[in-house]
Amino acid sequence: MEETYIFKVVIGGQGAVGKTTLLHRYLNGTFLQNSAMTIGVAFHTKQINLDSLQKKVKIALWDLGGQERFRFLQANYSAGAKAAVVFFDMTRIGTIMQVKDWVKMFRSHATEDVPIVLGGTKLDLVTPDELEDINHLARETASELDLDCYVPTSSKNGENVDAIFQYITDTLIVQSQDARATAPEATQSVPSS
Numbered sequence: 102m103e104e105t106y107i108f109k110v111v112i113g114g115q116g117a118v119g120k121t122t123l124l125h126r127y128l129n130g131t132f133l134q135n136s137a138m139t140i141g142v143a144f145h146t147k148q149i150n151l152d153s154l155q156k157k158v159k160i161a162l163w164d165l166g167g168q169e170r171f172r173f174l175q176a177n178y179s180a181g182a183k184a185a186v187v188f189f190d191m192t193r194i195g196t197i198m199q200v201k202d203w204v205k206m207f208r209s210h211a212t213e214d215v216p217i218v219l220g221g222t223k224l225d226l227v228t229p230d231e232l233e234d235i236n237h238l239a240r241e242t243a244s245e246l247d248l249d250c251y252v253p254t255s256s257k258n259g260e261n262v263d264a265i266f267q268y269i270t271d272t273l274i275v276q277s278q279d280a281r282a283t284a285p286e287a288t289q290s291v292p293s294s
């Protein structure tokens with residue numbers, strides 16, 4: 102019988118770093134040239150069929166508006182998340198300074214051990230020289246904050262966009278299977294007809 106897994110994934114990061122544009126690329130496969138600021142929060146779902154495992158994964162993606170004024174919503178909407186991605190803008194390196202606050206918020210409102218990916222955006226706009234320094238700082242940040250991994254992305258050409266969600270899906274499937282092995286009633290999967 103085919104099983105369906107449902108996972109909530111929250112997307113954070115300072116305003117205008119490119120969260121909505123990245124989700125648009127992931128969901129529609131195109132670059133959104135002039136994305137409007139997200140007012141509050143936006144919600145999307147994506148279904149992935151894992152034919153080889155006879156499983157379906159539905160990810161509920163919560164795109165959190167990054168502007169300071171939505172801070173009160175960001176925490177509320179993080180509850181129950183099974184994974185998170187925090188983005189910074191590789192062309193505005195200062196945006197990496199806010200990553201720590203997002204991580205802290207996700208760990209206190211989702212779970213302490215929620216898997217968190219650090220994502221860099223706008224890779225298409227940085228030179229190879231700049232990239233070296235940016236990658237160095239990003240890896241340092243990921244290690245200091247004990248994040249799962251760092252992935253530089255471009256929503257313009259699609260580089261590494263799918264890779265982020267592939268990582269998350271793989272991680273959550275493995276976690277669910279581990280959870281089922283030790284406590285069958287704690288699994289996140291629901292049977293489908």
Ligand SMILES: Nc1nc2c(ncn2[C@@H]2O[C@H](COP(=O)(O)OP(=O)(O)OP(=O)(O)O)[C@@H](O)[C@H]2O)c(=O)[nH]1
Binds near residue numbers: 118122123137226254
């Ligand atoms: N060249 C380039 N531009 C990008 C990329 N990602 C995002 N942008 C641009 O960056 C701007 C901001 O992107 P958004 O996706 O709206 O940013 P956001 O993080 O959702 O912002 P908030 O909703 O305010 O939190 C838009 O003009 C995008 O076109 C990218 O990978 N490459």
Ligand SMILES: [Mg+2]
Binds near residue numbers: 138139164166
């Ligand atoms: Mg947005």
